[in-house]
Amino acid sequence: MKKFIAGCLAALTLAAGPVLAAGGGAPWDKFPKDRVTDQAALQNGAKLFVNYCLNCHSASFMRYNRMKELGLTDEQIKGNLMFAADKVGETMTVAMNNREAKEWFGAAPPDLTVIARSRAGAQGTGADYLYTYMRSFYRDETKATGWNNTAFPSVAMPHVLWELQGTQRAVYEDAKDPHDATKTVHHFKGFQLETKGQMTPAEYDSAMADLVAFLQWMGEPAQNQRFRLGVYVLFFLGLMTVLAWRLNAAFWKDVK
Secondary structure, X not given: OHHHHHHHHHHHHHHHHHXXXXXXXXXXXXXXXXXXXXXXXXXXXXXXXXXXXXXXXOEEEEEHHHHHHHOOOHHHHHHHOOOOOOOOOOEEOXXXXXXXXXHHHOOOOOOOOOHHXXXXXXXXXXXXXXXXXXXXXXXXXXXXOOEEEOOOOOOOOOOOOHHHHEEEEEEEEEEEEOOXXXXXXXXXXXXXXXEEOOOOHHHHHHHHHHHHHHHHHHHOXXXXXHXXXXXXXXXXXXXXXXHHHHXXXXXXXXXX
């Protein structure tokens, strides 16, 4: 039995290894959760998504008309957010097929419909990972795209938002290995901005929070409604618990 349990733990450790490696092992920044309930932020995130992400990534399980739940009309969706479809009832797909994508990028860009729900890890939620990832690109001439990412080392995706953020370099420093004083480790210190973008760092962080909020909403459009209903359900259950307790006391008060 002990060998069986040890084998299961070893298998889980090996299975978790690639996930941690994909995240780079660095702590993720916390995504501002209030953006998911901010309709203006979600609308801005939708605009960023269709302008910068939907060129290569699809969201094939999401229809354009679901964005009416964000306060947009059919006319606004058609005029501002639809570039690869003719009807608002169509899904958010791209013209590029997987064969072309693999030839150009080395791997097909993943579908982003539920990306925020699938990237959760030991360092935080999927939204935390995406918020960190979108702000962690830096110039690296050794890579084919000229870009690298501290949250996802050697990622094949180029930094499509560099005009908004500007260009930055990753700064590393050599530090003593805490486990072996005779060795040194290459430690990430931070980013150094080289050229300014169209946005200030604070504006870019805010824009990425909006984009990630839309990605999280897209994975579960009914999330906010579910939270509201959950409050009502808990209130109802609490009230029924009190009533049942008092009714039980009334029924048994004369029983010795």
